[in-house]
Amino acid sequence: MIIRLQTEDFDPEREAQALDVKGAGARVSFVGMVRDAALDRTITALEIEHYPQMTQAELTRIATDARNRHHLQEVLIIHRYGRLESHERIVLVTVWSAHRAEAFAGCQEIIDALKTRAPFWKKEISPAGTSWVPGQTPDGLG
Amino acid sequence: MITVRCFAAVREILGCDTRELVALxxxxxxxxxxxxxxxxxxxxxxxxxxxxxxxxxxxxxSAVRDGDEVAFFPPVSGG
Known part of the structure; x- marks a missing residue:
């Protein structure tokens, strides 16, 4: 499993190609990007804050759970932080498995869990000012 | 000691990101x-x-013990 937290952009295809996963029959990737609008607001950029030690630990737990549940052969997660302009890439989740069903399910489970459990916070920067994006709470907490 | 960390809106409201508290x-x-x-x-x-x-x-x-790191933060919004 590879989990990276970084400020710089990434190339999803190059990152996936760099991992030579033997025996995989399927690879599924999810790429999240900064939207340029939310409801009726124009979004100029996002400022993403995180809790470094916990982010690494929580993403490792999420990836390990999904790998075991869906028999994934490899998991790659890259998440950026700092200031990101609209249309920039935020997150990459790529998984490899023997068959497509496990790869689709595993990739979806990881990004869904990331959005409710990983300690990231987004602040929207728009012409009207800045505001924290409403967040989500892990199941059973809050 | 207990290390306390605050993030996002909690950090802004309380005006601190890290504080050390003597464990009671x-x-x-x-x-x-x-x-x-x-x-x-x-x-x-x-x-x-x-x-x-x-x-x-x-x-x-949840219970907190001497040496623990405790963090307070709003609901999360990654991805």
């Missing part, structure tokens, strides 16, 4: 640590308020 009688609850940290400003904090102890999700009722 332990175990104490995370809510006791929050009370010492925020005092009368607890009501200003986002709800629900999330808690992590040693980098794992926990709750305000």
């Amino acid at each position: 009688s332990t175990p104490q609850r995370a809510s006791d640590v929050l009370e010492r940290l925020a005092g009368g400003r607890v009501a200003e904090l986002p709800k629900p308020l999330l808690v992590a102890i040693n980098c794992e999700h926990a709750s305000l009722a």
Whole structure:
């Protein structure tokens, strides 16, 4: 499993190609990007804050759970932080498995869990000012 | 000592990102640590308020021991 937290952009295809996963029959990737609008607001950029030690630990737990549940052969997660302009890439989740069903399910489970459990916070920067994006709470907490 | 960390809106409202608190009688609850940290400003904090102890999700009722790292933050919005 590879989990990276970084400020710089990434190339999803190059990152996936760099991992030579033997025996995989399927690879599924999810790429999240900064939207340029939310409801009726124009979004100029996002400022993403995180809790470094916990982010690494929580993403490792999420990836390990999904790998075991869906028999994934490899998991790659890259998440950026700092200031990101609209249309920039935020997150990459790529998984490899023997068959497509496990790869689709595993990739979806990881990004869904990331959005409710990983300690990231987004602040929207728009012409009207800045505001924290409403967040989500892990199941059973809050 | 207990290390307390605050993130996002909690950090902004309380004006601090990290603080070291002398451990009182332990175990104490995370809510006791929050009370010492925020005092009368607890009501200003986002709800629900999330808690992590040693980098794992926990709750305000969770036990905190000497040497633990406790974090308070709003609901998360990654991805």
